[in-house]
Amino acid sequence: MLSIGYVLKRLLQIIPTLVFIVVVTFLIVRLLPGDPASAILGDKATDAEVARLHAEMGLDRPLIVQFGNFALRVVQGDLGTSTAVKLPVGRIVLDRLPATLLLTVMAAFLALLLAVPLAFVAALRQGRLGDTVIQGCFQVGLSMPVFYVGLILLTVFAAGLRWFPVGGYGDTYLLHLYHLFLPALTLALSLAAVLMRNLRTAILDALTADYADFARAKGLPTRVVLFRHVLRNALISTVTLFGLNIGTLLGGAVITETVFAIPGAGRLMIDSIYARDYPTIQGLTLVLAVLVSVAFLLTDLVQASLDPRVAQ
């Protein structure tokens, strides 16, 4: 479905985004009020200590030179050294990222797994009991904050029924999946609610579209009408919505990791903010932003493979 030309075009288009991300993450720290050096060292530091760190961080040089150095290091994969733990930021981030990625991917997967079939059922039973129940449940899910849902799931399934661990990440890959199930479900519910509402409406529209009628008039089996003609068209807008929500999902991961005590990038971000660990904040922001834009790119490609009108 996808032409190589289109994929290359989209890959090239991501370059300005990446440049923009580097500029912004650089500026975030430089433009903060106050001097990063004194902020890092805290109130008790002497002026001499602050001045030394200031010079060490290159903060006394012109902004453009600072940026040049920063960009050069970033391109080489060097994200600086954490001021809190004195380790390369790249290593710390790489250490914490897998948990967050796994959590986000699992959540996205669970959200789709919940949203697509339920939207289908709701749309096909429009206005009947099944539809009302599904919509009602998701309405409730949508109106509750992520941490609250997390706490409820924890109380019931971890603390109460003891089906799942209360927190942590486990040591093996399978244990990771097991540990991350409840947090991923927590994260998935609100996204599933958003996707399901959108997809239900899109399916209802597609069901009454002329092309669905024409497909039926051709004598195609209901299965083919529903899956080839209706669902495929309906998924286009849902994929777009899904892509737009990837950033929110990562944001939600931060909160969820805190509730479930998962040593992921979200926790790292919060810890680094408390520790005023600017290099880590910067490096992590950069990596997360790049991940979000890659995710956008992937959604675009999926969308283009669903909708030939996009891939022009």
Added chain:
Amino acid sequence: MSTLLSVSGLTTRLLTPAGLLAAVEDVDFTLDERDSLGLVGESGSGKSVTMRSLLRLLPQRAEVEGSVRWRGRELVGLPENALRALRGREIAMIFQEPMSALNPVLRIGLQIEESLKVHTDLDRAGRRARAVELLALTGIPTPERRLDDFPHQFSGGMRQRAMIAIALAASPALLLADEPTTALDVTIQDQILHLLARLRREMGMAMILVTHDLAVVAESCERVAVMYAGRIVERGTVRQVFAAPRHPYTLGLLRSVPDGDRPRQKLRSIEGTPPGLGNRTRGCAFQPRCGFATAQCATDRPPLADIAPGHAAACWQAGRLTDLSREAA
């Protein structure tokens, strides 16, 4: 000629905010093999619902009553599976807007081949070859290169040709064409009508053509049925009905067609508007707009009665109209 389709007492109720209301009531007509019937009437008169009722392509919870006999076999009440085998295979349908009736995300070739897959024994290669043939038959240049195109890569006229190719994939005996040229500009309209006429001849196919355009009916159909407020108010051969209309509504329609040089204009409607689904009265539905109405018209509904062999009208005053059209002649 043998009777292909015979519809009697067809009544279709649709779910509206005011409950189930009849969009089509007590419709009777027959169609012979290779016959062509024009179905005309103002917007909302129930032309599309009539066509869709034949194949039961209706919204959920619609009710169909009466009888639709296809080659002697009753279709009303037929299980969905049996009806599905008929759709596209024996009775095909094309729509007004090819852009929205073609699936935007599927290649034209696939949209033809999926029909062949359900209705024929052709293998993959056979289906593809037949798809090329069908596109060529409907006048699409270099068809083998257009097979992998998507609908948006076709022009308006080409899309209508493609839709016709898809509908005719399984060589149906009857084509239901619901305003197939309304969305097209005039020169393309002519091409499509000529294409339909040629295909009908070559494939020996019958057709019901829904249109607002009486000139199109005159050109493409042997017989005509005029619908008003969900009912057929007059039907007969094109010659009978156009030369001597026996229903005031038909007369009004014919008078609102500008004669001579510009025959392809949309109907200018008669003074007033047709009643909505909820407001259909006991008497003749046309009575409030009718210049011939008497007291009887407000209380008793005139039945569709034969006036001459093959010519019927539903009007108490049909006799007075005879004199009138004689005067005009």
